[in-house]
Amino acid sequence: MADEGGTATEYAVVPVAEAETPTESKVDLEGSQQQTAEELVAKAIVPVKKEFLRPPPIRPCDRKDEDLERKSNSSSSNVLKEKKSKRQLKRERKQEQKSPLNLCPEVAKTGDVSSCRYNNKCRFSHDLEAFKAQKPDDLEGDCPFLSSEGPCPFGLACRFSGTHKDSFAGGISNPVRRSSEVNGLNKDFQKLLWKNKMKFPKADAQLKLLGLLGPAKSELKKLENKEEGNQALSNGCHATGENGCREAASPSVYDTVDASGNNEHVEGTSVADEIEDDSLVNNEGGPLKKAKSLNEECSSFTEVNNGGNHFGQDPGHISAQIEEASSTDNFAVRTDIYVNSHQRERKLIDFRGKLYLAPLTTVGNLPFRRLCKVLGADVTCGEMAMCTNLLQGQASEWALVRRHSAEDLFGVQICGSYPDTVARTVELIQQECAVDFIDINMGCPIDIVVNRGAGSFLLTKPTRMKGIIQAASGTVDTPITVKVRTAYFEGRNRVDSIVADIGDWGASAVTIHGRSRQQRYSKLADWDYIYQCARRAPKTLQVLGNGDIFSYLDWNKHQSDCPELTSCMIARGALIKPWLFTEIKEQRHWDISSGERLDILKNYAKFGLEHWGSDSKGVETTRHFLLEWLSYTCRYVPVGLLDVIPQCLNWRPPSYFGRNDLETLMASDSAADWIKISEMLLGKVPAGFTFAPKHKSNAYDRAENG
Structure with a gap:
C-alpha cells in the first residue's frame, strides 16, 4: 500500500x-494560458x-543538474533491463520452482502434505513451515472468493487467507466451488489437439464442397503465385502485387478450362478474378471449372413445407448420412445435404441499437469486459485469438475465449489466413464453447499478423476473403461476423465494392473501422465512407461503424446521420473511460469524481x-x-x-x-x-x-x- x-x-x-x-x-505549451479554447x-x-x-x-538551459541526475538514474535502471539468455532464464525458473514460496496447489488447498498424489515427484514445494515463514503479509480487504460457494481455491496461498472462514480450512470436506466462467480448455481435449488427432467432419465437408480441400490446395497456391507474377508484369498498372491490384496482362493466356476441356472465359468475372478465385479449382486438382455457389446449391434441393430438414429427414439421420458419406467416393456430393441444411437453420443475432464493446488486445480481458457490462455494455467480444494457436491447443490462446456468466451476449474473435484453418477453428469453437457469434478479424494492422497473411492483409485478397467467410458460415450455424478496415493502403478504399458480397458469402454482420491499415490511428476515422458502405449493403447484412466514439453525442450523430447503420462499436473510448456506456444510455456527460473512478x-x-x-x-x-x-x-x-x-x-x-x-x-x-x-x-x-x-x-x- x-x-x-x-x-x-x-x-x-x-x-x-x-x-x-x-x-x-x-x-x-508555454503560454498556453494566453491561447483561446478555439x-x-x-x-x-x-x-x-x-x-x-x-x-x-523549465527551459532546457536551466535543467543541467536535472539532466545529469536523470542520466544517472537511467544508467542504473539499465541493469534491470539487461537481456538474459535463455539458459539463464531457464535456470531462474527452476530456482523459482524450488522456492518454498512455490507451494503445491493441492497442499495449499488442504493444508495437508499427503494430499498431493505426486508426493516427492511433485515439482512444487511441500514445505509448509518454510512457506508460512516467507509468505508476504496479507493484503487489506476480504478474499474475493468469500461470497462464492465452496472454499477459496488457493487456500493458504491466498493473499487474503486471514479473512477465510473456519470452513475454508479443510478443502476436501467442503463443497466444490462453482466457477462463473465457461469455455475452459479440457485437458483430454487439449491432448487431442496436441497429437493432431481431432477430426473436423463439418469443416472438411464444406471445404470439399468449395474445392478448398486436398489436392486443390496445391493448385490454388500455383494460381496465386502466377497471379502475383502477372500483377508485377501487367502493362499500365501503377501498383504492384502487394497493394491488391489484380489487373492481368493477357486474358488469353489465363483462360479457364471447363469440364469438357474447352477453353472458356467465365462470364461476368475478370480474368484476374478467375485466377484468384478458389472455387475454380475442382475437388481432384484436375481440370478447372467454376463451382456452384452455395445459393445455387441450396436451390437445387427441395424443402419440406413445414420448415423441416431436406427430404423430411431428422438431423440425426442426416448426421449418420454424413458419417457414411465420408468413407465413400461421392463424398463431395453427399455432404451437400449437410451443408445446405445449415443455410436455413442459421441462428440470428440482432445488433441494432446495442452498445458493442470492441475486442481489445491485452486490455480487453475478461475482468475488463465484466466491468464494462456493469457500466452498461450490451455486447462483448473476446480478444483476438489466432486460429493456428487454437488448433494447436495452446492454453494461453484458449484463455482468450473464456466467458463470464454476466456476458449475456458474447462472441469470440478469431484471425486466420486461409479457409481451412478458419473453418476448422469455428467448428472447434461451436463444439467446445458457448458463444453467441464468431467474429473473423480481417482488419488487424499488427505487423506480425499481417506478415502471416491474416488480418488487414486479407483486404488485398478479396477472393480469399470470400473463401474464408463461405467456409466458416457453411460449417457452423453460429452467426459469423466480420471486422474490416477501409483498406490496406491509404486512399485506396475497397470495402464499398465488396460489402454486398460479404452478406452473400454468409456473414451476418460486418464492422467497418473507418481507417486504413497504413493509417493506423494517425487521423480521424472516415465516417462518411462508413455511411457509404452501410447504404450499399443489402438489408440482410448488418453494418456497424467503429472509430473515435468518445461521448453520447458522437453516438447519436452517427445513428442519426445514417439510419442504415445498425449500431456502433466502441473501442479506445472504452479504454480511456469505460463509463462511456453509462453516458450513452443516460444521455449525459458524467463529471465523474476521482473517488468514483477509484471505485x-x-x-x-x-x-x-x-x-x-x-x-x-x-x-x-x-x-x-x-x-x-x-x-x-x-x-x-x-x-x-x-x-x-x-x-x-x-x-x-x-x-x-x-x-x-x-x-x-x-x-x-x-x-x-x-x-x-x-x-x-x-x-x-x-x-x-x-x-x-x-x-x-x-x-x-x-x-x-x-
Missing part, C-alpha cells in the same frame, strides 16, 4: 515516461480551464483476482493488466475541468492539476504514478518490480507499415 504520509515508495521501474510512454505525452481545439489539444493548467516547464478500479481489481487468482501470482498478473489499462485512462480529462465539452478522442491532454490529489495522480502519464495507484488496490509491488507498457495508442505511420 502507498504510505499515508506521502513518503516515496522504493521500487524499480523502467523509465517509460521518458522513452516508451504508450499514450501521447502530455502537452506542455485555438487549442484547432491544434487538437484539450482546452483545460486556465486555473488547472500547470505552469510552463471502478477497485471493481476491476476484484474481478481480476477472481479471474487470475488471489495468490501472489494472481495478484501480480492483475497488477500487470491494471497498469496496462492505466496507461490509457490517464488521457481522460474530467468534464469539470474542460472549457469545451465534450472531449474528443484525438485531443492531446496538456499538463494540468486535478481538483484533488487523487485526480492529479490519475492524470499523470508517468509509469511510476500508475504503480502508486496499483499499490492502493493490490499492495506494495515486489522487490525488483519493473513495468513497460506493451501497446502504444498513438501508432504513427511508419515505413514498414506501407
Whole structure:
C-alpha cells in the first residue's frame, strides 16, 4: 500500500515516461494560458480551464543538474533491463520452482502434505513451515472468493487467507466451488489437439464442397503465385502485387478450362478474378471449372413445407448420412445435404441499437469486459485469438475465449489466413464453447499478423476473403461476423465494392473501422465512407461503424446521420473511460469524481483476482493488466475541468492539476504514478518490480507499415 504520509515508495521501474510512454505525452505549451479554447481545439489539444493548467516547464538551459541526475538514474535502471539468455532464464525458473514460496496447489488447498498424489515427484514445494515463514503479509480487504460457494481455491496461498472462514480450512470436506466462467480448455481435449488427432467432419465437408480441400490446395497456391507474377508484369498498372491490384496482362493466356476441356472465359468475372478465385479449382486438382455457389446449391434441393430438414429427414439421420458419406467416393456430393441444411437453420443475432464493446488486445480481458457490462455494455467480444494457436491447443490462446456468466451476449474473435484453418477453428469453437457469434478479424494492422497473411492483409485478397467467410458460415450455424478496415493502403478504399458480397458469402454482420491499415490511428476515422458502405449493403447484412466514439453525442450523430447503420462499436473510448456506456444510455456527460473512478478500479481489481487468482501470482498478473489499462485512462480529462465539452478522442491532454490529489495522480502519464495507484488496490509491488507498457495508442505511420 502507498504510505499515508506521502513518503516515496522504493521500487524499480523502467523509465517509460521518458522513452516508451504508450499514450501521447502530455502537452506542455508555454503560454498556453494566453491561447483561446478555439485555438487549442484547432491544434487538437484539450482546452483545460486556465486555473488547472500547470505552469510552463523549465527551459532546457536551466535543467543541467536535472539532466545529469536523470542520466544517472537511467544508467542504473539499465541493469534491470539487461537481456538474459535463455539458459539463464531457464535456470531462474527452476530456482523459482524450488522456492518454498512455490507451494503445491493441492497442499495449499488442504493444508495437508499427503494430499498431493505426486508426493516427492511433485515439482512444487511441500514445505509448509518454510512457506508460512516467507509468505508476504496479507493484503487489506476480504478474499474475493468469500461470497462464492465452496472454499477459496488457493487456500493458504491466498493473499487474503486471514479473512477465510473456519470452513475454508479443510478443502476436501467442503463443497466444490462453482466457477462463473465457461469455455475452459479440457485437458483430454487439449491432448487431442496436441497429437493432431481431432477430426473436423463439418469443416472438411464444406471445404470439399468449395474445392478448398486436398489436392486443390496445391493448385490454388500455383494460381496465386502466377497471379502475383502477372500483377508485377501487367502493362499500365501503377501498383504492384502487394497493394491488391489484380489487373492481368493477357486474358488469353489465363483462360479457364471447363469440364469438357474447352477453353472458356467465365462470364461476368475478370480474368484476374478467375485466377484468384478458389472455387475454380475442382475437388481432384484436375481440370478447372467454376463451382456452384452455395445459393445455387441450396436451390437445387427441395424443402419440406413445414420448415423441416431436406427430404423430411431428422438431423440425426442426416448426421449418420454424413458419417457414411465420408468413407465413400461421392463424398463431395453427399455432404451437400449437410451443408445446405445449415443455410436455413442459421441462428440470428440482432445488433441494432446495442452498445458493442470492441475486442481489445491485452486490455480487453475478461475482468475488463465484466466491468464494462456493469457500466452498461450490451455486447462483448473476446480478444483476438489466432486460429493456428487454437488448433494447436495452446492454453494461453484458449484463455482468450473464456466467458463470464454476466456476458449475456458474447462472441469470440478469431484471425486466420486461409479457409481451412478458419473453418476448422469455428467448428472447434461451436463444439467446445458457448458463444453467441464468431467474429473473423480481417482488419488487424499488427505487423506480425499481417506478415502471416491474416488480418488487414486479407483486404488485398478479396477472393480469399470470400473463401474464408463461405467456409466458416457453411460449417457452423453460429452467426459469423466480420471486422474490416477501409483498406490496406491509404486512399485506396475497397470495402464499398465488396460489402454486398460479404452478406452473400454468409456473414451476418460486418464492422467497418473507418481507417486504413497504413493509417493506423494517425487521423480521424472516415465516417462518411462508413455511411457509404452501410447504404450499399443489402438489408440482410448488418453494418456497424467503429472509430473515435468518445461521448453520447458522437453516438447519436452517427445513428442519426445514417439510419442504415445498425449500431456502433466502441473501442479506445472504452479504454480511456469505460463509463462511456453509462453516458450513452443516460444521455449525459458524467463529471465523474476521482473517488468514483477509484471505485471502478477497485471493481476491476476484484474481478481480476477472481479471474487470475488471489495468490501472489494472481495478484501480480492483475497488477500487470491494471497498469496496462492505466496507461490509457490517464488521457481522460474530467468534464469539470474542460472549457469545451465534450472531449474528443484525438485531443492531446496538456499538463494540468486535478481538483484533488487523487485526480492529479490519475492524470499523470508517468509509469511510476500508475504503480502508486496499483499499490492502493493490490499492495506494495515486489522487490525488483519493473513495468513497460506493451501497446502504444498513438501508432504513427511508419515505413514498414506501407
